[in-house]
Amino acid sequence: MLSSPLDGLGFIETSPEMLALFVGFGLVVGVLFGFFGMGGSFLVTPALLMLDYPAPVAVGSGMAFVFGTAVIATLKHHDLGQVDYKLGVIMITGTTIGIEAGRASVYYLESLGLAGGVISVAYVVLLGGVGAMVTRDAVRGDGGGGVDHDATGRDLGEYEIPEIATRIQQTVRIPPMVTLRGDVRVSAWVITAVAFATGVLSGFLGVGGGFIRMPAMIYAIGVPVPVAVGTDLFEIVFSGGLGSYLYGQGGGVDLGIVAPLLFGSALGARIGSAATAVVDADGIKIYFGGMLLIGAVAVGIGEVGSYLGNPTLELLGLVLVIGAAVVVAFAIVYTTIASIRETRDQAAAAAD
Amino acid sequence: MAGVEIPTWDPETALLIAAILLEAIVLYVGYGGLERLFGPYLTKLLIGGEAGAQ
Secondary structure, rough: OOHHHOOOOOOOOOOOHHHHHHHHHHHHHHHHHHOOOOOOOHHEEEEEHHOOHHHHHHHHHHHHHHHHHHHHHHHHHHHHHOOHHHHHHHHHHHHHHHHHHHHHHHHHHHHHOOHHHHHHHHHHHHHHHHHHHHHHHHHOOOOOOOOOOOOOOHHHHHOOOOOHHHHHHHOOOOOOOEEEEOOEEEEHHHHHHHHHHHHHHHHHHOOOOHHHHHHHHHHHHHHHHHHHHHHHHHHHHHHHHHHHHHHHHOOOOHHHHHHHHHHHHHHHHHHHHHHOOOOOHHHHHHHHHHHHHHHHHHHHHHHHHHHHHOOHEEEHHHHHHHHHHHHHHHHHHHHHHHHHHHHHHHHHHHHO | OOOOOOOOOOOOHHHHHHHHHHHHHHHHHHHHHHHHHHHHHHHHHHHHOOHHHH
């Protein structure tokens, strides 16, 4: 009865080098996932494809890994009081319906023979657009209603709400109104609409969708950044769990890949989510925006490569995505250590 | 097969997902314990001396 799952463990077949590679890669992805609330499927699946795993195993194992990482990061954010379960449940409902609508559109476009091209263009436009917006805000400092990410010793109600979110809250007052963490009062319809729209994009692009949902929660609903990160992770537990189950039924989940990735990412997610409480807000937004912009360029290069049948360009796209992830993860760790040092020095100076 | 996929009950797949969930919880608790045990020492190592200055 247990033979099939145990066969799928794959530890015996996985070489020590591959185990070390998966643990290291998991660490990098975990830091990003815990810090931004996104990045798992975006990085792991293409990396597994590059390592010559069949597509269903790459996608299924990538999704199972995202599920495990989301469980760990949600537990951590729960301990920090940064998960809004009410918002999460409303978001899950809207997102699930949206994902199905997105998937239906993919099948429709596929029947017209347009799916691949339209999805790639949507990917580049979306990643580029969100990346440019977030980077612009970060570069301009507090301009345009910037959001502060410093959670140490601060009440969630003290967080500045972006201008656009305030305007939406004042304009759309259709009952029922919902009060969220950080004293944010918003119409349940706004949350449902945001969840549905991000679900459609997520289903359409075939990704977890954290990179769309998190900015949407900040800019359209107006929840504080730490709550957006924590609630997004809570939502990914459900969508990732369901997706893993569906792929697992077809033999697409390999524990020999997922277990070592998770081993590394559990540590990384702990570092990443702890860093959200320490690192400066603008620094975070610059990292996030920069990584999305590089992702947009990388997807564009990869798509041009596959259009021209040039494997070097495809590989370059992948190396750019993974390289950006490694650089950003190191930048997060470095900035966190620098911030703690600064705080310690200030405390020491004050004590003198 | 147009879009909507209804999951059917499969005990072996459920066991597989439960194993991942269990590993995630064990890792969370395990790393939490290690952090409590070695966290202060690591912080001191990373930040540099006088970590106890606060």
